[in-house]
Amino acid sequence: MAALIRTINRSIFISRMGHPCLALGGSATVAKSVGGSSSKRLPDRVKIVEVGPRDGLQNEKTIVPAETKIRLIDMLSDSGLSVIESTSFVSPKWVPQMADQMEVMKGIRRKPGVSYPVLTPNLKGFQAAVEAGASEVAIFGAASELFSKKNINCSVEESLQRFEQVMVAAKAAGVPVRGYVSCVLGCPYEGKVAPAKVAQVAKRLYSMGCYEISLGDTIGVGTPGGMSEMLEAVSKVVPVGALAVHCHDTYGQALANILVALQMGVSVVDSSVGGLGGCPYAQGASGNVATEDVVYMLHGLGIQTGVDLPKLMDAGAFICHSLNRRTSSKVSQATHCKL
Amino acid sequence: MGNVPTTVKHCLSHEQLARDYPWLKRWLVEEKSLGAHEYPEFVKIVEVGPRDGLQNEKEIVPTEVKVQLIDRLSDTGLSVIEATSFVSSKWVPQMADHTEVLQGIRKSPNVHYPVLTPNMHGFQNALAAGATEVAVFGSASETFSRKNINCSIDESMLRFEEVLNAAKDQQIPVRGYVSCALGCPHEGPIDPSKVTEVAKRLYEMGCYEVSLGDTVGVGTPGSMAAMLRSVTREVPCRALAVHCHDTYGQALANILTALQMGVCVVDSAVAGLGGCPYAQGSSGNVSTEDVLYMLHGMGIQTGVDLSKVITVGDFICHSLNRKTNSRVAQARGSQL
Numbered sequence: 001m002a003a004l005i006r007t008i009n010r011s012i013f014i015s016r017m018g019h020p021c022l023a024l025g026g027s028a029t030v031a032k033s034v035g036g037s038s039s040k041r042l043p044d045r046v047k048i049v050e051v052g053p054r055d056g057l058q059n060e061k062t063i064v065p066a067e068t069k070i071r072l073i074d075m076l077s078d079s080g081l082s083v084i085e086s087t088s089f090v091s092p093k094w095v096p097q098m099a100d101q102m103e104v105m106k107g108i109r110r111k112p113g114v115s116y117p118v119l120t121p122n123l124k125g126f127q128a129a130v131e132a133g134a135s136e137v138a139i140f141g142a143a144s145e146l147f148s149k150k151n152i153n154c155s156v157e158e159s160l161q162r163f164e165q166v167m168v169a170a171k172a173a174g175v176p177v178r179g180y181v182s183c184v185l186g187c188p189y190e191g192k193v194a195p196a197k198v199a200q201v202a203k204r205l206y207s208m209g210c211y212e213i214s215l216g217d218t219i220g221v222g223t224p225g226g227m228s229e230m231l232e233a234v235s236k237v238v239p240v241g242a243l244a245v246h247c248h249d250t251y252g253q254a255l256a257n258i259l260v261a262l263q264m265g266v267s268v269v270d271s272s273v274g275g276l277g278g279c280p281y282a283q284g285a286s287g288n289v290a291t292e293d294v295v296y297m298l299h300g301l302g303i304q305t306g307v308d309l310p311k312l313m314d315a316g317a318f319i320c321h322s323l324n325r326r327t328s329s330k331v332s333q334a335t336h337c338k339l
Numbered sequence: 340m341g342n343v344p345t346t347v348k349h350c351l352s353h354e355q356l357a358r359d360y361p362w363l364k365r366w367l368v369e370e371k372s373l374g375a376h377e378y379p380e381f382v383k384i385v386e387v388g389p390r391d392g393l394q395n396e397k398e399i400v401p402t403e404v405k406v407q408l409i410d411r412l413s414d415t416g417l418s419v420i421e422a423t424s425f426v427s428s429k430w431v432p433q434m435a436d437h438t439e440v441l442q443g444i445r446k447s448p449n450v451h452y453p454v455l456t457p458n459m460h461g462f463q464n465a466l467a468a469g470a471t472e473v474a475v476f477g478s479a480s481e482t483f484s485r486k487n488i489n490c491s492i493d494e495s496m497l498r499f500e501e502v503l504n505a506a507k508d509q510q511i512p513v514r515g516y517v518s519c520a521l522g523c524p525h526e527g528p529i530d531p532s533k534v535t536e537v538a539k540r541l542y543e544m545g546c547y548e549v550s551l552g553d554t555v556g557v558g559t560p561g562s563m564a565a566m567l568r569s570v571t572r573e574v575p576c577r578a579l580a581v582h583c584h585d586t587y588g589q590a591l592a593n594i595l596t597a598l599q600m601g602v603c604v605v606d607s608a609v610a611g612l613g614g615c616p617y618a619q620g621s622s623g624n625v626s627t628e629d630v631l632y633m634l635h636g637m638g639i640q641t642g643v644d645l646s647k648v649i650t651v652g653d654f655i656c657h658s659l660n661r662k663t664n665s666r667v668a669q670a671r672g673s674q675l
Binding site for chain 2: 220222223224225226228249250251252253255256258259260263279282284285286290293296297299300301302329330331333334335
């Protein structure tokens with residue numbers, strides 16, 4: 001009897017959740033919040049978008065040679081990840097870590113079934129990416145005007161116009177494009193960011209043709225309340241199935257924020273092996289959430305990811321050794337420190 | 340559209356609906372109910388840094404530093420600060436100065452200073468030293484109980500009953516802990532029914548609150564929810580607390596889950612003091628600063644001043660010559 005009850009509870013816990021907007025009309029959800037019920041529906045499967053080789057390394061001080069980057073990506077390919085953001089076609093003047101973009105793109109072993117998106121801030125970057133063999137690209141918008149100006153030297157509107165050019169070319173070439181929105185839960189310059197602004201930018205990117213929009217808590221200031229509020233606003237204009245969350249762990253809030261996002265129907269999570277990439281706005285603080293810690297949580301929840309955690313930890317150990325730094329992943333720390 | 344009579348407007352008004360259907364009012368309140376969840380308006384933080392934290396630090400900390408730590412914590416708004424442990428100094432050398440610490444601290448009027456008392460001997464010493472609240476530590480794992488306190492769960496419960504009876508006579512409140520609530524370093528996964536059994540016993544023997552501890556930090560929101568579903572069938576939610584370790588980085592997600600299930604007492608340690616004795620070099624207690632950041636960000640009140648806690652964290656880390664485990668302290672301390 002106890003076992004039966006346990007099974008029922010477990011399936012309630014992980015069965016599919018309705019969209020937050022539908023929840024307002026759904027009597028089942030009304031009953032849930034009134035009764036203070038603990039049943040929250042989570043996705044059965046979550047796609048991890050591994051951003052270590054790009055977002056991670058980009059924020060590491062030590063310049064890593066191309067062969068090391070290639071080896072890292074190859075190891076990640078073998079860990080079961082289905083999306084590995086490999087490099088960025090930006091000017092090496094701005095991002096020296098990504099200067100070897102061509103070499104990396106041409107050097108990696110492309111595992112069938114795995115996607116290797118690259119960042120392309122403009123048409124020039126896009127063309128170089130395609131020449132290097134890229135078959136998926138990503139563009140980066142911001143929900144904060146000041147951040148846009150300081151980061152890429154133009155307004156949000158101007159950046160979106162640049163991206164339109166990339167979208168047109170990408171459509172012509174049959175290349176899927178992923179959109180990022182940064183500063184969704186706060187900006188290092190503006191402070192609070194209105195959820196409506198995030199929704200506006202996300203909607204633009206989605207309408208332009210991005211197949212997925214990754215919502216980034218760029219400086220990790222978000223908490224479950226803000227995450228929830230922001231997602232409610234965005235999911236009114238972009239289907240939740242096309243949303244991803246990109247949480248930074250600068251204030252230790254990432255896993256809690258990711259959990260709330262999952263509870264609201266999001267099923268794509270960005271993370272970085274070993275928690276690579278500090279925060280450029282808080283020297284010495286952490287940045288990206290560690291893939292190992294995210295996978296540990298998801299697997300503990302019975303959610304499938306396709307990722308082999310030990311193999312992932314091996315990739316993390318390799319890159320941390322190369323960077324001569326300690327992993328930021330607590331799971332890796334705990335596992336390697338077993339008595 | 341036409342004119343709608345005021346009475347009709349009133350009938351259809353939000354206020355009227357809310358009055359007629361109280362459950363609807365709760366549902367319509369957007370601020371507090373984030374997404375489809377409800378959260379407590381207030382969460383009590385039980386600060387375990389001076390005891391659980393320091394107990395798991397390698398360096399023996401001088402008494403004056405412990406006293407200073409507790410005094411500084413007393414000024415942050417915390418209402419419960421676990422001060423020390425009346426265990427044999429042979430087992431826990433860090434707590435050898437328990438009497439001096441308890442007698443040396445400035446006892447703030449709105450703050451409780453519980454101390455651990457594993458048995459009658461410890462309880463009597465605690466009482467003699469001026470303790471006004473104590474805590475007892477049970478385990479949901481037989482193996483852990485035997486290895487940690489050298490007796491079975493049942494035997495430990497008998498010891499605690501003695502303490503509880505003596506405490507009742509002295510009108511000393513007792514808090515109960517259940518360790519290995521989400522997993523054991525020796526036995527692996529722990530059945531929620533076992534946690535429930537131990538929690539229920541502690542509650543029925545007279546503990547006013549039972550803190551459920553993820554001793555090795557292996558829990559995830561799934562196992563936390565399953566365990567709490569089981570325990571809350573036998574022990575009221577308001578008498579429960581969660582004591583999450585961050586060894587696998589899961590603490591805040593687990594705490595969030597507990598809050599969603601109605602728990603409103605959270606144990607934590609300033610600066611995330613206290614590593615994990617079962618995984619050398621790993622972190623242990625979740626840091627109070629990171630918990631506060633999350634709660635305050637969600638609009639949940641705690642009465643605690645985060646900046647003051649960060650300052651206390653700086654103090655103790657400096658004294659211990661170690662880096663803080665708190666991500667919030669790292670970020671705030673590193674602002675460009």
